Amino acid sequence: MTASRLRFAFAAGLALLATSAAADTVGEVGVDWMGNDIMVDAVSDPKVTGVTCHITYFDRGVLDRLKNGNWFEDPSNNAIACRQTGPVTIGDIDLSKGGEEVFKSSLSLVWKKLVVTRIYDRKNDTLIYLAHSRELTEGSAKMSISTVPLFESNATWTSGKPQ
Numbered sequence: 001m002t003a004s005r006l007r008f009a010f011a012a013g014l015a016l017l018a019t020s021a022a023a024d025t026v027g028e029v030g031v032d033w034m035g036n037d038i039m040v041d042a043v044s045d046p047k048v049t050g051v052t053c054h055i056t057y058f059d060r061g062v063l064d065r066l067k068n069g070n071w072f073e074d075p076s077n078n079a080i081a082c083r084q085t086g087p088v089t090i091g092d093i094d095l096s097k098g099g100e101e102v103f104k105s106s107l108s109l110v111w112k113k114l115v116v117t118r119i120y121d122r123k124n125d126t127l128i129y130l131a132h133s134r135e136l137t138e139g140s141a142k143m144s145i146s147t148v149p150l151f152e153s154n155a156t157w158t159s160g161k162p163q
Contacts (some may be wrong), residue, residue: 001094023055023103043103045118045129050088051148053129054081055103057114074111078114080131082146086154095120095162102129122162 027040038056045051056079094100099119121130127150132143155161 039112043116045102045104045127046126047091047093048088048118049091050086051082051127052085053102053116053146055079055114055116055131056108058129059089077142078131078133079144080146082127082129082131082148084148085155087147088150088153090155090157092159093118093120099128099130120162121147 001132023041023043025039026042027038029038029040030036031038036058038058041055041057043053043055045053058077097119099117101115102118103116104113113133117130117132119130120126123127127148129146129148130143131145
């Protein structure tokens with residue numbers, strides 16, 4: 001197991017303890033002879049059952065780390081796609097414009113995190129999932145977005161649908 005995967009597993013374990021979702025690695029695609037991989041993780045929303053997000057991120061290999069010298073950090077590039085994968089039941093979610101974190105994983109030893117935030121678009125009855133990087137010193141403009149429309153989905157709201 002590479003150091004990056006160990007960091008990811010540790011971060012996923014901490015994320016689970018913090019009531020955010022844990023990731024399940026479902027794909028690993030080698031992209032070059034340096035050992036770099038594109039990882040594909042499945043993440044279920046802990047407060048919205050029946051929705052699964054697939055997140056991709058870049059996992060740098062040991063040779064690439066030796067060549068470039070930056071041992072403790074992976075690039076911020078990521079992508080997300082979320083879909084209804086079963087009957088949708090929506091728990092007590094944050095309805096503010098800032099939404100709430102669904103998943104968080106470390107992209108560096110300390111400084112950088114991959115974050116997935118869920119926002120509810122009340123007007124369009126849609127769940128929005130935003131994947132972005134959070135850095136301690138400066139934000140990143142690299143982001144990806146996916147939506148799950150609830151129109152005609154027969155979604156169940158445990159506390160009643162917001163008006």
